[in-house]
Amino acid sequence: MSASTGSFSFDRKDLSRFLFDLYDYEPKLLRKLISARPYVCPFEEMERHVPANAKVLDVGCGNGALLAILLASGRISEATGCDVHEGALASARKAAGRTGHSADVSFLRIGSFAELPDDCFDVVTMVDVLHHVAEPERKTAVEEAIKRVGPAGVFLFKDMVEAPFWRRLAHNIDDLIFSGEWVKQVKTAEVEKQVRAAGFELVESLEIPRVFYGNTLRVFRKI
Numbered sequence: 001m002s003a004s005t006g007s008f009s010f011d012r013k014d015l016s017r018f019l020f021d022l023y024d025y026e027p028k029l030l031r032k033l034i035s036a037r038p039y040v041c042p043f044e045e046m047e048r049h050v051p052a053n054a055k056v057l058d059v060g061c062g063n064g065a066l067l068a069i070l071l072a073s074g075r076i077s078e079a080t081g082c083d084v085h086e087g088a089l090a091s092a093r094k095a096a097g098r099t100g101h102s103a104d105v106s107f108l109r110i111g112s113f114a115e116l117p118d119d120c121f122d123v124v125t126m127v128d129v130l131h132h133v134a135e136p137e138r139k140t141a142v143e144e145a146i147k148r149v150g151p152a153g154v155f156l157f158k159d160m161v162e163a164p165f166w167r168r169l170a171h172n173i174d175d176l177i178f179s180g181e182w183v184k185q186v187k188t189a190e191v192e193k194q195v196r197a198a199g200f201e202l203v204e205s206l207e208i209p210r211v212f213y214g215n216t217l218r219v220f221r222k223i
């Protein structure tokens with residue numbers, strides 16, 4: 001897979017190589033960390049839920065790795081990545097540009113989830129964001145994200161597992177090192193309850209262990 005081929009296999013090694021090439025403007029350590037991400041974060045499991053020519057909103061897009069992967073795979077017709085962190089957005093813009101498919105992608109700095117674009121999307125993603133949000137604000141964050149899902153659209157939610165203890169601990173230590181926070185794991189059952197109550201069906205529920213970490217993936221479709 002190269003940054004501009006428009007197609008790729010779903011092999012983690014290929015994804016890692018793709019991200020390593022794409023983010024060559026980042027400092028060495030960050031570039032290595034980004035390229036290691038496919039080994040711990042199941043991008044390929046998310047990618048398959050994004051239909052061709054989708055209009056995608058990535059909430060808390062960070063440095064834009066997921067959108068870059070989706071752009072390079074030719075899945076996206078239009079996309080918006082939102083984040084609170086301008087530095088991450090600058091990197092995401094650059095990465096998207098380097099995929100050669102960035103015409104219809106925009107990146108937006110938001111101050112709160114209420115500032116997400118007032119629009120409807122085929123797919124709204126929230127990947128490893130909610131555990132960074134203060135517990136009393138998590139419900140609003142999910143509410144604002146799912147409001148942007150269009151008819152029969154998909155809400156793709158990925159976070160870290162609550163159990164077993166040692167995978168949760170690995171996640172806590174990782175976040176302590178890289179973001180200086182001792183995070184509180186998301187209560188996935190509460191997210192499920194909230195999203196279902198808003199008129200979505202749960203179409204896939206996966207617990208995906210990777211190295212020391214545990215990913216919890218929920219795919220909801222608007223009924």
Ligand SMILES: C[S@@+](CC[C@H](N)C(=O)[O-])C[C@H]1O[C@@H](n2cnc3c(N)ncnc32)[C@H](O)[C@@H]1O
Binds near residue numbers: 063084088113126128
């Ligand atoms: C662990 S990173 C994940 C980034 C990206 N989703 C990914 O999987 O590569 C968490 C991201 O959530 C963003 N974030 C945290 N709180 C946020 C908020 N209130 N609104 C939008 N983004 C937020 C952070 O700035 C960071 O980029």
